[in-house]
Each structure stands twice: as structure tokens, then as C-alpha cells.
Amino acid sequence: MKTNYLFRLLFLFVILVLASCQKDDNQIILDSQEIVPENVLEQISALGYSTVGVVPIETYENGMGYLVEGDIILHPNNLNFEPDQGTYLRIAEEEQYSTTYTPEFNARTYNGVLYKEELIIALDESLPNHYINALQRAANRYNALNLDFKVVARWEGDLVRNLRDITVRPTNQGLASAGFPIVEETTVTSCPRGQGCQTVTRTTITAYNEILINPAAVNSNDIDYIATILAHETGHCIGFRHTDYFNRRLSCGIEYFPNGTPTTGNEDVDFPNTEGAVHIPGTPTGEDENSFMLACIDHNENRPFTNNDQTALIYLHGL
Numbered sequence: 001m002k003t004n005y006l007f008r009l010l011f012l013f014v015i016l017v018l019a020s021c022q023k024d025d026n027q028i029i030l031d032s033q034e035i036v037p038e039n040v041l042e043q044i045s046a047l048g049y050s051t052v053g054v055v056p057i058e059t060y061e062n063g064m065g066y067l068v069e070g071d072i073i074l075h076p077n078n079l080n081f082e083p084d085q086g087t088y089l090r091i092a093e094e095e096q097y098s099t100t101y102t103p104e105f106n107a108r109t110y111n112g113v114l115y116k117e118e119l120i121i122a123l124d125e126s127l128p129n130h131y132i133n134a135l136q137r138a139a140n141r142y143n144a145l146n147l148d149f150k151v152v153a154r155w156e157g158d159l160v161r162n163l164r165d166i167t168v169r170p171t172n173q174g175l176a177s178a179g180f181p182i183v184e185e186t187t188v189t190s191c192p193r194g195q196g197c198q199t200v201t202r203t204t205i206t207a208y209n210e211i212l213i214n215p216a217a218v219n220s221n222d223i224d225y226i227a228t229i230l231a232h233e234t235g236h237c238i239g240f241r242h243t244d245y246f247n248r249r250l251s252c253g254i255e256y257f258p259n260g261t262p263t264t265g266n267e268d269v270d271f272p273n274t275e276g277a278v279h280i281p282g283t284p285t286g287e288d289e290n291s292f293m294l295a296c297i298d299h300n301e302n303r304p305f306t307n308n309d310q311t312a313l314i315y316l317h318g319l
């Protein structure tokens with residue numbers, strides 16, 4: 001009888017293990033602790049992002065998010081976005097710039113002098129000293145174009161009245177990451193005397209407020225390389241997705257469908273419905289493998305803005 005009891009215990013144990021395996025069937029286990037819920041993966045997939053390697057990430061400013069495509073942070077409120085909302089700018093044959101929400105920058109001329117809106121990026125004081133040179137170089141790349149905003153690079157401690165739009169902070173996850181612009185809707189009800197009340201909903205779009213960078217993973221003194229990373233993450237903050245987001249074979253070597261299966265490598269077969277993109281006049285029809293918004297980068301690689309990058313930035317933010 002005792003053997004039988006042991007057997008039954010073992011059997012019960014096996015059933016329990018099987019049951020827990022089945023429960024985990026539809027979830028990706030990242031390590032022993034972190035699990036991304038299935039409904040979150042479905043939402044990420046519906047937005048057109050790969051669900052391969054999604055990792056929960058803690059931010060300083062915006063709570064918990066999910067790291068997708070290596071360096072994009074999606075927060076729970078991003079997961080409800082309409083997937084087809086945005087601007088698509090096609091370049092070459094293989095890539096396109098895509099933006100979800102684009103912040104509006106207000107450049108003004110006053111007494112004949114042009115004042116551009118400043119996008120102030122502040123570096124956490126704990127980051128390596130040479131990062132300020134890299135951030136300044138990234139700023140110079142944006143500021144060399146005639147855009148309606150001007151990037152200002154500062155150490156956090158040098159800020160005037162603590163004003164900043166984006167803070168660069170250290171992390172130990174990934175290489176670097178950032179999120180997409182913050183969309184806020186405010187409803188204002190005004191009741192002018194004798195005219196009844198009016199309710200107006202106003203949408204404001206501001207740059208995402210944080211870039212995370214991992215000095216251990218960057219592991220470099222190459223100013224151009226770090227400038228490239230910071231310019232890329234700033235691109236996400238103002239709404240750019242990856243140029244090669246529907247064909248990451250270009251920079252990453254392999255691409256997966258959002259559900260995790262590898263693509264065939266044939267664009268027409270894999271993505272038959274990639275219509276609706278705005279073609280940027282004057283861009284070449286061949287490949288452009290150097291865009292600053294490509295998803296993957298080699299160590300110490302430098303990617304200053306290509307002609308196409310400049311065209312896209314000017315198209316969206318030119319004066």
C-alpha cells in the first residue's frame with residue numbers, strides 16, 4: 001500500500017508539472033522570474049513589432065515598460081495605439097521611415113530673429129565624462145539641418161532651472177533604449193458669460209523624456225559611435241521607428257515575423273501588404289544601409305545622417 005501511495009504522490013506531482021507546463025505554453029519565459037503575459041505579446045504583435053526577445057524593463061521616469069526590437073520601450077499605454085496611425089516615408093526599396101506621433105516644435109521669428117524651440121537633453125552625472133562630447137556631437141548632427149528645433153546638450157548639474165526635455169540615464173539592460181513621444185489629452189471646459197459652456201479636448205505631443213544607456217555594453221571611447229547611439233535614441237524620442245522595421249535583415253541579419261517565426265527573406269512573400277507609404281521624392285531606389293534609424297549597429301560603427309535621413313528629418317521638421 002505504501003508503494004501505491006508513493007506512486008500516487010508521484011503521479012499527482014507529474015500532473016501538477018504537466019498542468020504548469022500547459023499554463024506556460026503561450027508565454028515566453030525570459031528567465032526564471034520574468035514573464036511577458038500573452039495578451040501583451042499579442043498587443044505588441046498587433047502594433048507590428050517583433051515578439052522575439054521582449055524584455056520587461058524598469059525606467060526612472062515612466063515606470064515599467066517592455067523592451068522590443070532591442071531598444072524601443074513600449075509602456076502599457078502605448079499598447080493601445082492604433083497600429084496604422086502614423087506617417088510612412090519610403091526610401092530606397094527596402095526601408096521606410098515611420099513615425100507614430102510627431103511632436104510639434106514651435107520655431108518663431110521675433111524682431112527678425114529666428115528662435116527655435118530647444119530640445120534640451122541632460123546627461124546623468126554618473127555617466128562617463130566623454131559622453132557629453134558624444135551628446136554634443138549628436139546634437140550637432142541635428143542642428144546642422146535647418147530644423148524647427150535645436151538640440152541642446154547639458155550635464156544634468158548644469159541645467160538652468162532644472163529644465164530638460166530628455167534625461168539620459170544609466171541602465172544595465174541592453175545597449176540603449178528610448179520610448180515614443182508622450183501623447184496627452186486634456187479636456188478643458190470654459191463657460192464665457194452668457195454663451196453657455198464649451199468643452200474642448202486638446203492633444204499635446206511631447207518628446208519621450210528618457211534615454212537609457214548601458215555604459216558596460218557600450219564599452220567604448222569612440223565619440224562617433226556613442227553619438228550615433230544617442231542620435232538614434234533621440235530619433236525614437238521624437239517618434240521615429242526603425243527604418244528597416246519590416247525588413248531587419250538589412251542591419252540585424254535576420255528578421256522574424258511578429259509571432260516569432262523567421263521570414264522567408266522574400267519581401268513580396270513575407271510582407272505583401274506594405275502599401276500606403278509616402279515616397280520621399282529624390283531618394284534612390286537601391287538599398288541604403290547606413291540610416292541612423294536602422295535597428296542594429298556594429299560596435300564602434302558611425303552612422304552620421306545619410307542624405308535620406310536628412311530628407312526625412314527636413315520633411316517632418318524642416319523650417
Ligand SMILES: [Zn+2]
Nearest residue numbers: 071072232295
Ligand atoms: Zn532603435
